[in-house]
Every structure is written in structure tokens, then in C-alpha cells.
Amino acid sequence: MVFTSKDTLTNINCKSNSLSKTIFCAYRRWKYKAKMTTNLEDPTLERNFKGHRDTITSLDFNPNMKQLASGSMDSCLMIWNFKPQTRAYRFVGHKDAVTDVRFSPSGHLVASCSRDKTVRLWIPSVKGESTVFKAHTATVRSVDFSCDGQFMATASDDKTIKVWSTHRQKFQFSLNEHMNWVRSARFSPDSRLLVSGSDDKTVKVWDRNSKECVHTFFEARVECGQCKHVNKVAWHPSGTCLAAGSTDNTVKVWDIRVNKLLQHYTAHNAPVNDVAFHSSGNFLISASDDNTIKVFDLLEGRLFYTLHGHQGSVTATNFSRNGEYFATGGADEKCLVWKTNFDKTDYSAVLKAHKVSSEPRSARLSTCPEPRSSPVKVNAHSQVRSMTDDNPGVVEVGPSLFSRPKPSASSQRFAGAGDYCESSPRVQSTSRLVNGVPNQPSLSDLELTSADRARRGETGTPDLSPPLKQPTEPQNIPYQLTATLEHIVGQLDIITQTVSILEQRLTMTEDKLRECLDNQQSIRLQVKPA
Numbered sequence: 001m002v003f004t005s006k007d008t009l010t011n012i013n014c015k016s017n018s019l020s021k022t023i024f025c026a027y028r029r030w031k032y033k034a035k036m037t038t039n040l041e042d043p044t045l046e047r048n049f050k051g052h053r054d055t056i057t058s059l060d061f062n063p064n065m066k067q068l069a070s071g072s073m074d075s076c077l078m079i080w081n082f083k084p085q086t087r088a089y090r091f092v093g094h095k096d097a098v099t100d101v102r103f104s105p106s107g108h109l110v111a112s113c114s115r116d117k118t119v120r121l122w123i124p125s126v127k128g129e130s131t132v133f134k135a136h137t138a139t140v141r142s143v144d145f146s147c148d149g150q151f152m153a154t155a156s157d158d159k160t161i162k163v164w165s166t167h168r169q170k171f172q173f174s175l176n177e178h179m180n181w182v183r184s185a186r187f188s189p190d191s192r193l194l195v196s197g198s199d200d201k202t203v204k205v206w207d208r209n210s211k212e213c214v215h216t217f218f219e220a221r222v223e224c225g226q227c228k229h230v231n232k233v234a235w236h237p238s239g240t241c242l243a244a245g246s247t248d249n250t251v252k253v254w255d256i257r258v259n260k261l262l263q264h265y266t267a268h269n270a271p272v273n274d275v276a277f278h279s280s281g282n283f284l285i286s287a288s289d290d291n292t293i294k295v296f297d298l299l300e301g302r303l304f305y306t307l308h309g310h311q312g313s314v315t316a317t318n319f320s321r322n323g324e325y326f327a328t329g330g331a332d333e334k335c336l337v338w339k340t341n342f343d344k345t346d347y348s349a350v351l352k353a354h355k356v357s358s359e360p361r362s363a364r365l366s367t368c369p370e371p372r373s374s375p376v377k378v379n380a381h382s383q384v385r386s387m388t389d390d391n392p393g394v395v396e397v398g399p400s401l402f403s404r405p406k407p408s409a410s411s412q413r414f415a416g417a418g419d420y421c422e423s424s425p426r427v428q429s430t431s432r433l434v435n436g437v438p439n440q441p442s443l444s445d446l447e448l449t450s451a452d453r454a455r456r457g458e459t460g461t462p463d464l465s466p467p468l469k470q471p472t473e474p475q476n477i478p479y480q481l482t483a484t485l486e487h488i489v490g491q492l493d494i495i496t497q498t499v500s501i502l503e504q505r506l507t508m509t510e511d512k513l514r515e516c517l518d519n520q521q522s523i524r525l526q527v528k529p530a
Contacts, residue, residue: 041341042378043295045309046325049080049335051088051394055313056329058100061320063107067124068327070316070335071098077112078394079124080335088394091128093120100142104166105149113140119154121169133169134497135162142184146191153194155185161196161206171500175206177213184232189239193256197230203244205256215259217244217252232274237281245272251286251296267294267303267375273315279323280343287314293328294375295342303375309336 054073061068068080077091077098096115103110103124110122119140122130136156144153151172152164161175161182180199187194193214194206203217228248235242236253241262243253251272253263270289277284283304284296293314295305310330319326323343329335 041344042376043305043307043326043338043341045336046339047080047082047335047337049078049088049337050333051078051080051090052076052333052335054097054333055331056316056333056335057098058102059316059318059327059329059335060101060103060110061318061325061327062103062124063105063321065320065322065325067103067107068335068337069101069103069110069112069124070327070329071101071112072333073097075114077101077110077120077122079110082337089124089126089128090394091122091130093122093130093132094118099140102143102145104145105147109149109166111143111145111152113143113154115139117156119143119152119164119169121166131169132493133164134493135164136160139181141182142186144186146187147189148191151187151191153185153187155182155196157181159198161185161194163194163208171504173211175211175213177204178202180229183230186233186235188235189237193239195233195235195242197233197244197246199229201229203230203233203242203254205242215256217254217259217261231272234275234277236277237279243275243277243284245275245286245288247271249288249290251275251284253284253298263296263298263301265294265296265303267296267306268292270313273313274317276318276326278319278340278343279321283343285317285319285326287317287328287330289313291330293317305342306375306377307338308377308379309338310334 049068049070052070052072052074053076056070056072058071059068066082068082070078070080072078075092075094075096075098077094079089079091081088091112094112094114094116098112098114101110101112108123110124111119112122113119113135117134117136117138117140118132119135120130120132122128135154136158138157140154140156142153142155145151145166146153150166152166153161154164155161159176159178159180159182161178163172163174164170165172175194175196178196178198178200182196182198185194185196187208192208194208195203196206197203201218204213205215205217206212207214228246230244230246232245233242234244240257241253241255243251245251249266249268249270249272251265251268252261254260255262265286268286268288268290272286272288274287275284282297282299284298286294286296288294291308291310291312291314293305293307293309294303295307296302297304307328309328310332312331314328314330316329317326319340324340325337326340327335327337
């Protein structure tokens with residue numbers, strides 16, 4: 001099994017011949033375990049990114065550990081740069097909430113999916129270049145890359161999981177056995193399998209080659225007349241186990257080799273929105289509507305940490321590829337980056353001690369005290385470190401051709417004063433420079449919706465003008481023309497999808513024709529006179 005709840009052992013050659021020796025051995029084990037445990041450090045809050053205007057929905061680290069991507073209900077994708085005094089990028093393109101974001105294995109692409117039924121592939125740079133394709137007939141909930149980056153898997157409210165080629169966004173195949181919305185889909189570490197979680201209260205494991213469901217776990221249950229569903233699924237780094245977080249407040253871990261439930265955690269008091277494994281495979285993190293982040297020790301099978309850092313529901317979390325950091329996002333519109341710290345224990349030595357020890361489990365004392373048996377609580381509100389760059393400037397990146405500038409006196413004043421920093425001909429920053437250092441824009445600089453104003457307790461008539469963006473060319477294009485061009489682009493997207501379908505059908509026809517010709521040739525050979 002990948003996980004074990006056995007106590008940590010030292011390499012002591014002792015037998016259970018007498019009670020005194022048994023007590024002595026148990027004491028030595030407890031002392032060794034206490035020593036290891038006290039060497040652990042608690043997680044610390046490293047960065048606090050602010051820039052989204054609605055709930056954070058998804059987070060992912062760039063494999064090069066230089067950037068963090070976040071998606072939000074505000075329809076924007078943001079790329080946060082870890083380099084000090086570096087602006088963040090806000091990518092504008094989706095027409096509805098962004099539901100998931102994912103870096104490619106190389107880190108050169110970011111995929112985002114949205115309620116607008118599309119998937120976009122972005123280059124995470126200031127240019128903001130992207131390509132878009134309509135992936136499903138309903139909201140796209142999840143997107144993920146295969147281990148080689150050649151394929152993408154998307155999950156949708158149309159009850160399907162689809163696999164696409166990354167290079168040409170060409171449809172490959174569809175998985176259709178779910179009976180309700182599919183909330184999450186992920187490739188296994190070797191990409192031979194996929195796992196999906198759905199509102200039909202199941203978690204399904206799929207074989208990518210045969211395109212069939214190889215096993216179904218019935219995950220959630222019905223309580224008080226309400227149907228509980230699966231919110232998020234994740235693979236263990238070994239590829240032998242998977243985890244699911246559900247609206248029944250639980251986190252479950254299964255072993256797919258024996259198709260059995262390994263661990264079942266009920267530590268949360270509200271729906272679990274996201275789960276992620278540490279790269280070592282020894283820890284699991286979860287985010288919940290109960291305003292907490294919880295870290296589980298999978299080797300011990302217990303709750304390890306409870307973290308408080310958000311003012312409201314915690315809706316997204318993820319570990320970095322090397323496990324050194326993890327990020328959390330919530331309804332408070334903040335992205336917090338934490339340093340893990342607790343992963344410093346050398347578990348290879350622990351596992352080696354497990355194997356070397358010849359002590360039978362029956363010889364251990366069940367009354368041995370557990371050091372740090374209760375989970376550690378970390379409150380980021382009272383333990384925030386001094387951060388000099390927690391509010392980076394934001395560079396607006398997006399298809400500004402279809403946006404109208406806001407004809408206000410304040411915008412003309414700022415433009416005339418040169419307070420905005422042009423980073424490219426098609427990009428303009430919404431943050432000011434303070435003493436030569438980019439600073440986070442104030443609320444007066446951000447175009448807030450009525451919901452934003454109500455949430456912040458502001459009154460007055462909201463400015464419904466669209467945000468100011470630098471046009472691709474001098475903005476002398478009439479609004480009617482931009483609307484027409486936007487309509488044409490929409491029609492071109494439909495034509496592109498139609499051509500893709502026709503190409504697929506043509507390929508199938510060619511295969512059938514080739515098969516017919518082969519059959520005809522074989523028949524001729526059979527009837528040919530000797």
C-alpha cells in the first residue's frame with residue numbers, strides 16, 4: 001500500500017520476551033518519533049496577491065516556479081510573477097467565469113476554461129497571445145494537460161469528458177458514461193488513465209487507450225434530501241491512488257489497484273471545494289467552505305494542520321511541482337502563497353526503518369502517548385510576515401479591439417499625466433507608479449460592478465462604462481463596426497468547429513473506403529481461377 005498508519009520505528013533489535021523490554025522498546029520508539037516531530041516547522045505565509053474582483057476558482061504553479069496562475073468568477077485569468085517588483089498580468093478574453101486554469105508541463109502555455117463553453121490557450125507573457133475553441137455545448141468545468149503536454153482533457157456540464165490535441169486543438173475522443181455534470185477530470189501521472197468526478201455522485205476511472213470506464217467509485221451520498229456531489233478529484237504522484245473532495249464535507253482516498261477506500265476524512269464542517277497531493281505523496285491539502293485549509297498526514301492517517309488565512313470560503317488550492325510552496329484562493333478575492341516547511345522530514349529513513357524493524361505490531365503499547373496528536377492551527381491573520389511586494393501592479397492584457405475606452409475626465413487626466421505604463425503597443429497597465437515602484441490600484445481606479453459595490457458597502461450610481469484598455473490601433477473604429485467584427489469572429493469560430501467535424505468525418509470515410517478496397521481485393525484473390 002502507498003500509505004501506512006504504522007508508528008515510526010527505530011532500528012532496535014528487541015524482542016517481546018518480557019514486559020520490561022516491551023515497555024523499553026515502546027518508549028524508544030515514542031522518543032524517536034517525538035524528536036522527528038518537533039523538528040517540523042509550521043507553514044508560513046509568503047505572499048498575498050490582490051487583483052481579482054470576484055471569487056478565485058482555480059490555482060496552478062508554473063513548473064519553473066516563477067509564476068502562479070489564477071482563475072476567477074470575474075472572467076479573468078491572472079498570472080502572478082514571483083520576481084519582486086514585477087507586475088501581474090490580467091488576461092481578458094473569456095465572456096463568463098473562468099472555472100479552471102492549468103499550466104502545461106513545459107510551462108510555456110496556460111489553459112483556461114469557462115462558463116462561456118470555451119477553452120483558451122494563453123502564452124503567459126505580457127503579449128497575452130491566445131487561441132480559443134468551443135470545447136463543449138455547456139459550461140466547461142475542468143481542463144488538464146497530459147504528462148507530455150500533447151493532449152488536453154476537458155470536463156463539462158454536458159456530462160462528457162473530451163480529449164483534444166494541444167497543438168491544433170483537434171478533437172480526439174469523448175467519454176460519455178456520466179449521468180450528470182462532470183465537475184473535474186485529471187490525467188494520471190503517466191497519462192494512461194483519467195479520473196473524473198461528477199454530480200451523479202460517482203468518481204470514474206477511465207482507460208485512455210480503450211476509452212472505457214474501468215471502475216466506478218460511488219463517492220457522495222444524500223443527506224437531508226439534498227444530493228451531495230464530487231467537487232474535485234486528484235491523483236497521487238505514484239498513480240496508484242486518487243482523492244476526491246465532496247459537498248458532503250468529506251475527503252476520501254482510494255487505492256485503484258484493489259479498488260478500495262483507503263482513508264476517509266471528516267475534518268471539514270462544510271463542502272470541500274478542492275484537493276491536491278504533495279509531490280512526496282505524504283500529504284494531502286483541502287480547501288473548504290468552512291473558511292479553512294486543512295493538511296492531512298497520509299502516513300499517519302490524521303489531520304496535521306488547520307490553516308486560517310481567508311475571510312470567507314476557501315475555493316481553490318494547489319501545491320507547487322516541487323512541493324516547496326502551496327497556494328490558496330477564496331471568496332475574499334485573494335491568492336495566498338504559503339511556504340510548506342512541514343515536508344522537510346526525511347520519510348525515506350522512516351520507511352527504511354519500517355522495513356528493517358522486526359518488531360511485531362502486537363508488541364507495541366497502544367497506550368503510548370502521541371506527540372502532536374492534535375492538529376496544529378495556524379492563523380495567517382495574526383502571523384502575516386512582512387511583505388514588501390504583496391500588491392504588485394497589474395497589466396491589462398486582452399482583446400482590446402472589442403472594448404470601448406471610458407470617456408471620463410479622470411481617464412483623460414491619467415493618460416495626459418503619463419501615469420500608465422505601456423508595456424507593448426496593445427497593452428496598458430491599470431496601476432500607478434509610486435516613487436518609481438508599481439503599486440496596487442485603489443478601488444477608485446478599478447471599474448466595479450454593482451455587486452462589487454454592494455459587497456464593499458459602497459453607495460452611489462455605479463459607472464457602467466467598460467474598463468479602459470489600450471486599443472490594438474488608434475481607437476477611431478465606430479462601435480457598430482466593432483460589434484460587427486465581434487459577430488464575424490463568432491461566426492468564424494463556428495466555421496472552424498464545423499470544419500473540424502467535417503475533417504473528422506472525412507477521416508472516418510477514408511478509413512471505411514480503404515477497408516472496402518481491401519475487402520474487394522481479398523475477394524478478387526479468392527475467386528481468381530487457378
